[in-house]
Amino acid sequence: MSANAKNLFRKLSISCKDCSLGELCIPHDLDQVDIERLDDSVNHTKLLHTGDVLYEQGASFKSLYAVKSGSVKICASQEGSGDTVMGIYLPGEVIGFDGLSTERHQCTISALETSSICEINLDDLQKNIPTIFRKLLKHASKRINQSRDVFSANKQSAEKRIVLFLLDLSKRYQQRGYVYTEFNLLLTRSELGELLDLTPETVSRGLRKIERDQLISIQNQRHIKIIDLDGLNRLVKIEKES
Amino acid sequence: MSANAKNLFRKLSISCKDCSLGELCIPHDLDQVDIERLDDSVNHTKLLHTGDVLYEQGASFKSLYAVKSGSVKICASQEGSGDTVMGIYLPGEVIGFDGLSTERHQCTISALETSSICEINLDDLQKNIPTIFRKLLKHASKRINQSRDVFSANKQSAEKRIVLFLLDLSKRYQQRGYVYTEFNLLLTRSELGELLDLTPETVSRGLRKIERDQLISIQNQRHIKIIDLDGLNRLVKIEKES
DNA sequence: CGTTACGTTGATAGGAATCAATGAGGGTGG
DNA sequence: CCACCCTCATTGATTCCTATCAACGTAACG
Numbered sequence: 119m120s121a122n123a124k125n126l127f128r129k130l131s132i133s134c135k136d137c138s139l140g141e142l143c144i145p146h147d148l149d150q151v152d153i154e155r156l157d158d159s160v161n162h163t164k165l166l167h168t169g170d171v172l173y174e175q176g177a178s179f180k181s182l183y184a185v186k187s188g189s190v191k192i193c194a195s196q197e198g199s200g201d202t203v204m205g206i207y208l209p210g211e212v213i214g215f216d217g218l219s220t221e222r223h224q225c226t227i228s229a230l231e232t233s234s235i236c237e238i239n240l241d242d243l244q245k246n247i248p249t250i251f252r253k254l255l256k257h258a259s260k261r262i263n264q265s266r267d268v269f270s271a272n273k274q275s276a277e278k279r280i281v282l283f284l285l286d287l288s289k290r291y292q293q294r295g296y297v298y299t300e301f302n303l304l305l306t307r308s309e310l311g312e313l314l315d316l317t318p319e320t321v322s323r324g325l326r327k328i329e330r331d332q333l334i335s336i337q338n339q340r341h342i343k344i345i346d347l348d349g350l351n352r353l354v355k356i357e358k359e360s
Numbered sequence: 361m362s363a364n365a366k367n368l369f370r371k372l373s374i375s376c377k378d379c380s381l382g383e384l385c386i387p388h389d390l391d392q393v394d395i396e397r398l399d400d401s402v403n404h405t406k407l408l409h410t411g412d413v414l415y416e417q418g419a420s421f422k423s424l425y426a427v428k429s430g431s432v433k434i435c436a437s438q439e440g441s442g443d444t445v446m447g448i449y450l451p452g453e454v455i456g457f458d459g460l461s462t463e464r465h466q467c468t469i470s471a472l473e474t475s476s477i478c479e480i481n482l483d484d485l486q487k488n489i490p491t492i493f494r495k496l497l498k499h500a501s502k503r504i505n506q507s508r509d510v511f512s513a514n515k516q517s518a519e520k521r522i523v524l525f526l527l528d529l530s531k532r533y534q535q536r537g538y539v540y541t542e543f544n545l546l547l548t549r550s551e552l553g554e555l556l557d558l559t560p561e562t563v564s565r566g567l568r569k570i571e572r573d574q575l576i577s578i579q580n581q582r583h584i585k586i587i588d589l590d591g592l593n594r595l596v597k598i599e600k601e602s
Numbered sequence: 603c604g605t606t607a608c609g610t611t612g613a614t615a616g617g618a619a620t621c622a623a624t625g626a627g628g629g630t631g632g
Numbered sequence: 633c634c635a636c637c638c639t640c641a642t643t644g645a646t647t648c649c650t651a652t653c654a655a656c657g658t659a660a661c662g
Contacts, residue, residue: 194508194511194512196512202512204508204511215497215500215501215504216501216504216505216508217501218497218498218500218501219498219499219501219502219504219505220505224505224508225508240494244491244494248490248491249486249490249493251491251493251494251496251497252482252486252493254493254497255457255460255493255496255497255500256460256461257461258457258460258497258500258501258504259457259458259459259460259461259500260461261504262457262458262461262500262503262504262507263458263461263462263466265504265507265508265510265511266436266446266458266466266467266507268507268511269436269446269507269510269511270436270438270444272514272557273557275649275650276649276650306607306608306609307608307609307610308607308608308609315514315515316650316651317650317651317652318608318609319609319610319611319650319651319652320649320650320651321609322609322610322611323610323611323650326610326611339608339609339610339658339659517617517618518617518618548639548640548641549640549641549642550640550641558618558619559618559619559620560640560641560642561618561619561620561641561642561643562617562618562619563641564640564641564642564643565618565642565643568642568643581626581627581640581641581642
């Protein structure tokens, strides 16, 4: 744990220039000079622990953020019923766009594990790199296309939706160079249900079925090991042919 | 018909400065000088007839667009199965963001009726109003928040989803100063089904039930007249309490 | 050691999909 | 001009999937 904390601190002090996320995050689109300018607009020291809130629905918009390490969930709270999970974000992903149109955030972001966050001040950024907003549009576009995928996925059967979620996570871990055949679901069955529009019972049954079919194994209820990646891919691809 | 066409031509030649959509479209955020600069980057003469395609999924990104009059649908084509409708856009709404992240459009846009479209050239725009991209981010943000609403709506029962769709349309017509208690569904039952994730049969039954309940009346299958707006609102609000 | 939140599993019910038949409108070609 | 076809819409009967209800197991925590 202390080694872990130390490691974390090292990461926290890293500038955009040296950040390993380069290709996945904003610097991707920038040249060296601009990356240094970017650094001046970014606060790299925000640390969240599990459950900590980055911003709340209704809060006035201050800045965009990028996940540097860890992971966060994005929730929308409907009136009456509490928060419902809408997605999770991994390192390199830019969040906060939900607050731009109305100057108030429409969603709540909270940490699923100890996470470090970079805060991107838009006003500073405009001064330092006036052309940056065109690049940011790309990130917003990515978010839009993501919701298109969710839209499509939610038309599938319960089991397929669960598998699609696992495959999506796996792919995103892979893109980040992490182990992608084995990871922790950082959500409860209930939260997964909100995300996939299923009840916790159905999520549980689905996961157990996939385990019985020897496609994954589940340890400690949350730790997923993918045994047969091709099998999972086949499962969700059958539907497309028919 | 000729009077109609004439009227259309008049609209087509209108510049951003004189366009009645002002508040709903991009000029909303701009001062007078910038609006004239905007005009130089916008091609106002694109005319689509029912079924005409503005851009196709996979096409390389050229520019953003704004609907000036009429309406268009946005579709994503899954491999195997054909296009599925994901939404419709009304005058003043900015489209094309789906192509920014990968430089290729992820969706197909086609006209639901005779529509005029403004083409917004980003490169010109960058020259003319370097700060415009920050404003465009707002429009992208609106799109992101829209998908959040769809995400929520799709958790409701068939009937509520249908009512929510009608209410959303009605509200958007109202915002544009159109008649909002009476309008044409420009989608078939089948397309509506794709949008709401229902089968055409269920859409039909739902609409007929709402009609039987004296909340709307349906003429010629597509023309909707809202009889009891409060009743519709009550119908979708009950669920929030429970 | 009780409490609480989470997860699993079973039984049942309900809502929408599916299957099937029919009708209505629009366009085409004989 | 009419017969035919094709697409869209409607309505009914049935099936199937997932929600719901319920009971129990388990782990974390004070």
